[in-house]
Amino acid sequence: MNIERLRADTPAVEHLIHFNNAGAALMPRPVVEVVTAHLQREARLGGYEAAAQQTPDLNNVYSSIARLINADPDEIAVIENATRAWDMAFYSLPLRAGDVILTSSTEYAGNYIPYLQLKQQRGIEIRVIPNDEQGQVSLPALKALLENERVALLSLPVIATNGGPVQPIEQIGALARAAGVLFLLDACQGVGQMPIDVQKIGCHMLAATSRKYLRGPRGMGFLYVEKSLCQNLEPAFLDLHAATLQTPDSFSIRGDARRFENWECNVAAKLGLGAAADYALAQGVEPMWQQIQQLAGYLRERLAVIPGVTVQDLGALKSGIVTFTHHGNSALQVQQWLAAQAKRINVSTSTFSSTMLDMQQRDLVAVSRASIHAYNTDAEIDAMVAALTRIPPA
Structure with missing residues (x-):
């Protein structure tokens, strides 16, 4: 990893310490330049005209995302955020009364609420896969649950928003494939942080965001839908981008994953997403993942010896x-104290309402969350630890 290059591309590190990459990472300079250049282009030419001028670059966004996750460009839809991307996949599934959804205790509330909605509307069932002794999905328990012929969907996040383990997604995907069960993966905290290969994972659908570890702009995400599945799913919403009016009484839906998109989008952010994917590929996702793990391990070691601080992370990985x-x-209070330091330190909080199942199991109400990226340093971690040792009692 060329840490100096990463930091040179991230000017904000000169005046703050950013440990909120799981919320929204700092965009690198090349991404900012792509976004701002297009906004200026829109101001000069007009929105439609500027977009038309960038048609080749907009098409390249799909190729860049596809390379990032080892998919085909026709399997990628670019959607205004990861939540809506996930929704477009989930609500297009023909789930019926008695169908069972399997999920993990680390599921995000924003995904769990739609499960409950379809439970109320259609009579589906929700079952939470037990964890193993390390706090990640128990593979033997999952295998046993998948033997139920009523299981129609396996859906979970690769990494929970409140930390926790990196789920063994390749083994999970293999079990789902063997059982003939669809697998929807929430990769919001994974894409850009760790290598994600949909061919190795075996997921049928994957949703991710631009703004987190991928370091793209806010208000943009993407959806992957396996080609063989795509044409069998009718999106819950259609417009004249996703479909074509054939006669006053008929329409046809486009054949690729862009059937899950809609016409209007933030073109500058879309180009920024493509630039972020290109940037991650150029730096190397695997080296960044190794650097992130090393830094996070160092932070856990430093936190563990501070009186009154308890590290809450689980998982073999x-x-x-x-x-x-x-x-x-x-x-x-921890978040506010760190933000008030001479060199601002950004962390976030993760609350009971966002990951209720996991928090309930572990008797937690809220946790402080410091999310590390490859552009962070040991010295920044030392500064945060030093600030925590000075925090006055509430």
């Missing part, structure tokens, strides 16, 4: 999301 609690201060 841990990510760059480091979560902890402070005996004398709430997660919000």
